Amino acid sequence: MTTKSINFIVGIALCLYGCTTDGALSLDDRATVQVLAERKLTQTALAGPVKTLAVTEITSLVVSATNSPMSGAQTSTSSPSSTPIYGGGKIAFISNRDGVSRLYMMDPDGKGQTRLTDHLLGSRDPAWSQDGQRLLYIAELGERQSSVRIIDVQNGLETIAANLDVASESPSWAPHDQIVLAADLCEFNCGKDDPTYYSRILTLNIEGGDRRQLSPSESRFFRPVVSPDGSRILAESNNSIVVFRMSDFTQDPFVVPIAYRNSQDGAWSPDGRHIAFVSYQEDNYDLFIRNISTGEITQLTDSTESERFPSWSPDGQWIVFSTNRDGNWEIYVMSLNGSKLTRLTDDSGKDTEPDWSPVD
Numbered sequence: 001m002t003t004k005s006i007n008f009i010v011g012i013a014l015c016l017y018g019c020t021t022d023g024a025l026s027l028d029d030r031a032t033v034q035v036l037a038e039r040k041l042t043q044t045a046l047a048g049p050v051k052t053l054a055v056t057e058i059t060s061l062v063v064s065a066t067n068s069p070m071s072g073a074q075t076s077t078s079s080p081s082s083t084p085i086y087g088g089g090k091i092a093f094i095s096n097r098d099g100v101s102r103l104y105m106m107d108p109d110g111k112g113q114t115r116l117t118d119h120l121l122g123s124r125d126p127a128w129s130q131d132g133q134r135l136l137y138i139a140e141l142g143e144r145q146s147s148v149r150i151i152d153v154q155n156g157l158e159t160i161a162a163n164l165d166v167a168s169e170s171p172s173w174a175p176h177d178q179i180v181l182a183a184d185l186c187e188f189n190c191g192k193d194d195p196t197y198y199s200r201i202l203t204l205n206i207e208g209g210d211r212r213q214l215s216p217s218e219s220r221f222f223r224p225v226v227s228p229d230g231s232r233i234l235a236e237s238n239n240s241i242v243v244f245r246m247s248d249f250t251q252d253p254f255v256v257p258i259a260y261r262n263s264q265d266g267a268w269s270p271d272g273r274h275i276a277f278v279s280y281q282e283d284n285y286d287l288f289i290r291n292i293s294t295g296e297i298t299q300l301t302d303s304t305e306s307e308r309f310p311s312w313s314p315d316g317q318w319i320v321f322s323t324n325r326d327g328n329w330e331i332y333v334m335s336l337n338g339s340k341l342t343r344l345t346d347d348s349g350k351d352t353e354p355d356w357s358p359v360d
Contacts, residue, residue, distance in 0.1 A: 097349025110344035
């Protein structure tokens, strides 16, 4: 379903609202109507041949936006591990078990796996807010188009932070109602070999507005992650993980870049003193932890397959990650010394990009 179709439905809904009430929709309500319209159109497309929404259906979108939050989360029947993991909080992740990559959430022991999004073109890159109540993620809008969205996990209410006419990745929460993300700002259609592909780090307001480029134009940066205290950003550049100051995007002189054999997927520990990451070792990715003060590196895995996307538990004692060691990408958790390895997901789909909420 195209953005043009969604905007047409939103326009009708807003018109009907203005004709039948004495009030006016706020900017937040307008964004919510757009999300609801997309969800309704997506459900219609999935159900069968495309049909025109009736006036009553359009009007109900406004009623839903102004009077009640969105719902519709679905619970998976996937069988989790029976071994409890006491890391606290919730784990968000991406799975294509239903045919399209969508956002899910589960308990730290793998129970209560719940689908949070149902976008027709898929979702990716979840990131928890510091209070553990909201999730940032990217919704696909089409070829080289993306939407930065926020979902309240308590009530299912979803809002749009920004619709972008470029590809984007890895949104991360920053201080003062800001979002940091990587975006492809190439002027024309370009591929992964183009020097401007995913080459810029931007900030934008959580509720939309001006966008500002942080990173220099002559360098390429991937997967930025803001530190827990909001003062620094780690990002991938030239197969290394580099830490920058949030204030002016200058390299932190006290943190030596992690250039350990194609380092990727950096993740801050809750206290900001360590970075978990993966490094390409003998034809596969293994999981490591770097002490940013001493430079000491600890290897956690040494398997014949790959591990990706590490994330820390709120108490800093566990690491969750995705691995294909069983022939299919599933999500596992382990203690910091590499022991107590436990599988949390077990289905035929691809389960990746776990992100552990920062609070219990």
